[in-house]
Structures are given as structure tokens and as C-alpha cells.
């Protein structure tokens with residue numbers, strides 16, 4: 212199956228495709244860097260980020276160069292690209308088409324990557340579109356779960372935090388709902404998972420429980436996926452302050468968890484996970500970061516080699 216663009220996690224509902232990506236990421240992860248495939252040799256890829264990023268941008272830029280391509284990059288594109296002069300996203304994308312064989316884009320508006328893909332002749336990869344989706348994070352998260360637990364079927368998964376605005380869970384939950392999983396959705400009442408995503412679970416007959424506290428679920432879950440309250444999506448700071456510290460994971464909670472559970476977080480964390488948790492063997496978030504590089508290499512390799 213050919214992937215022209217990577218815009219939504221809906222493009223990954225085919226289990227064979229997901230299996231192939233897991234396998235490829237794991238093969239690349241086991242390789243000596245001198246053996247990395249070079250499908251992007253003599254090509255140029257562009258990263259254009261209109262929102263802050265550490266991991267997504269740097270891992271894509273590492274992946275792009277590891278696979279042999281040249282890199283051109285605009286960080287803080289809202290300020291440093293011609294967007295500030297009033298250029299449309301479409302014109303910017305058509306311009307980058309003149310230089311690059313692929314575009315990795317992060318943008319504050321929901322649907323921006325889809326708009327970019329609509330005018331781009333080269334692959335567009337969505338690195339986060341506002342509170343919409345973050346499909347490549349979901350791929351690396353699913354790969355991380357698969358690596359740690361050896362399976363996805365049968366797992367109980369807790370998604371905690373800002374389920375309203377967090378784009379990582381908007382991609383991860385639909386992806387995992389292709390498996391036989393059960394969800395606990397834990398958030399302040401004002402930050403519940405939007406209906407459109409819950410509908411997908413209902414259509415697929417996936418069991419889920421919405422909670423505004425985590426007492427009873429901590430001991431149940433195999434995967435605890437923490438998220439940051441997305442300050443930048445709040446209209447006023449007072450509303451953010453009201454909910455920002457509702458779920459803080461400390462060793463007190465971790466002690467209630469299963470001994471073989473894993474704790475994940477797409478990062479950055481603000482204070483949702485106490486640093487004392489980092490030393491616990493269940494803390495998996497920095498390994499998750501590392502897995503992300505290899506999943507992004509596998510994905511780019513797939514986009515440029517599949518027919």
C-alpha cells in the first residue's frame with residue numbers, strides 16, 4: 212500500500228501495515244548506524260514548524276539525515292517564514308515543493324496538514340495540527356507499547372490528563388481501538404475526550420470508562436499514558452490554573468500500579484509526573500522518546516519505498 216501523505220491516524224487502520232512498520236522500526240533499532248538504509252539519498256526534506264517542538268522536530272531531522280537526505284528547516288515558522296508577511300499556508304507549501312521532496316509540518320490549526328497535502332506534490336507528514344491529530348506520535352506510542360508488552364491485544368490502557376485538547380491521545384486512542392483493548396479515560400470534567408472520538412470506540416465495541424479521579428483505575432491498567440494540560444489551547448489562564456494540577460503522578464500512585472505496568476508520556480511534562488518516578492522501572496517515557504526516532508525512520512523509509 213502506498214502512502215502519499217501522512218495526515219491522519221485513520222490511514223493506519225490496516226494491521227498488516229502497522230505490523231510492517233513495527234517490524235521495520237525494530238530492525239532499524241537493532242542496526243549499527245553504518246547499516247541504515249539510505250532511501251532518501253540525493254533528496255532534500257523540509258521541516259516546517261509553526262509551533263514549538265523538541266522531540267518531534269529533532270527526531271524527524273535525525274531520521275531524515277540518517278536515511279541519507281539533506282535537510283532544510285524552518286523552526287518557529289509562524290515568525291520566521293513569510294507567514295508573518297501574510298503568505299497563505301498553501302503558497303508556502305507550493306514554494307517548498309520547489310526545493311524539497313517531502314515536508315514535515317506542525318501547525319496550530321486543526322486540518323492544516325490536510326490543507327498542505329491538498330496542494331503538495333511531495334509527501335506531507337503531519338507532525339501535529341493544533342488540537343487535532345499527531346499521527347506519528349501515535350505510531351511511536353503503539354510501537355513502544357508493543358515493544359514493552361509484546362502485544363497490544365488484551366491490554367487495559369489509561370489515558371490521563373487533557374483529553375480534550377491533547378492531540379496525541381486523539382491519534383493514539385483510535386489507533387489502539389483497532390485492537391482488543393479497554394480504555395480508562397481520566398480527566399477533569401472540563402477536559403473530557405471529545406464525542407467524535409468516543410463514537411469511534413462505540414462503533415468498534417471497545418469498552419471504555421470515563422472518570423474524573425484515578426483511585427480505582429491505577430491498579431487495573433497495563434499502560435498509564437499521562438498527558439500535559441495544553442496551556443496554549445486555553446482562552447484564559449484562570450481556566451488553565453483551575454485544572455493544571457488535577458493529576459500528578461507521584462510514587463504514592465505508582466505504588467498502587469501493577470508491577471509490570473508501563474508509564475508513558477509524549478513529553479514535555481510540566482509537573483504531571485514527579486521526577487522521583489523516573490527511577491522506577493515502570494517509567495518508560497524516555498525509552499518512548501528513543502523509540503520515536505526509529506519509528507520515524509521506519510515511516511519515512513516506508514513512504515519513500517512502498518509502491
Ligand code: NCD
Pocket residue numbers: 266267339345348378379438439477478479
Ligand atoms: C506533544 C505535542 O506536541 O502534541 N509533544 C510531542 O510531540 N511529543 C505533547 C504536548 O505538547 O503536550
